Amino acid sequence: MDRAIYTAMGAANAALNRQSVTSNNLANATTPGFRAQLSAFRAVPVEGPSVATRTLVTESTPYHDDSMGAINQTGRSLDVALPQNGWLAVMMPDGSEGYTRAGNIEVDSEGLLTVRGRPVMGDGGAINVPPQSELTIAPDGTITARGPGDEPSTLAQVGRLKMVNAKIQDLEHGDDGLFHISPGSANAGQNVLAADLNLQLIPGALESSNVSPVNAMVEMIATARGFDMNMKTITTVDDNEKKANQLLSLS
Known part of the structure; x- marks a missing residue:
């Protein structure tokens, strides 16, 4: 299987985790004293017989926004x-x-x-x-x-x-x-x-909570679009692999 699928899968999994954090923040937008959790991810290069530009996404140390609420x-x-x-x-x-x-x-x-x-x-x-x-x-x-x-x-x-x-x-x-x-x-x-x-x-x-509902909603939309983009990448690569296998079987 093409390594691009694993790369896109790692990004899609990170998007799911980010969406979970954002939805939890949005659910606590009216909770007194709530501190918004911030998602942190970093790219890790893939070592081995592959293109040097390939990276996987991994979670970094999660932390919270310490700014005061109203x-x-x-x-x-x-x-x-x-x-x-x-x-x-x-x-x-x-x-x-x-x-x-x-x-x-x-x-x-x-x-x-x-x-x-x-x-x-x-x-x-x-x-x-x-x-x-x-x-x-x-x-x-x-x-x-x-x-x-x-x-x-x-x-x-x-x-x-x-x-x-x-x-x-x-x-x-x-x-x-x-x-x-x-x-x-x-x-x-x-x-x-x-x-x-x-x-x-x-x-x-x-x-009050220091969560901004507007920013949380914007982040949810952006994360959902990023997840869809990675899933389309996985589908495209998988289709290309199937077509390649068909050509090889004919030859």
Whole structure:
């Protein structure tokens, strides 16, 4: 079989992977704090008895766009927007931590603060709040509660959000939608990152996804056309091989 088929097949497979990443980004265009994943591919020359210009496509190290999304004021007391390189720590089932920029905090049936079903970490572990209390989050992450019927001046501190400072290149995106410590970072081998007490968040606001729906749609169309072009190349080469075989059989 002609080596051009393998070359085009590698490009078509890369287009499929790129389309998968783009569609996932587009599906999360309205997810708070979402970081767009970027596709990276490189050409690898084919060594051996072939034309020196032949190359195959392989995936390079995937990474994410670390640009900030728009900050939208929601007025909800449990919504927070994080600064650049700031992350909220959440508890994983094995006791380690995951990190997210989603600031839409909820209170579950047991009084735990959660983000996407994961307990939010505080100074000493998960944060538990009094039932039916009115919560307020300060810019430094301090959480205060006021019980039903209490005076406005009666506030009790119930914890402080654990915020960590990490570049997105030092984290890897997991299948659970959270970021984890990358094996290639300086903090590799650790279960948790240290809290950064100097980080300041924006209460009553959410950071939107940094995905541009328009750019994502354009990329999807371009990737689909590239895939079709490679599939036509495979079909053309295959037809040429069949015709060549017919000529050889006649001779």
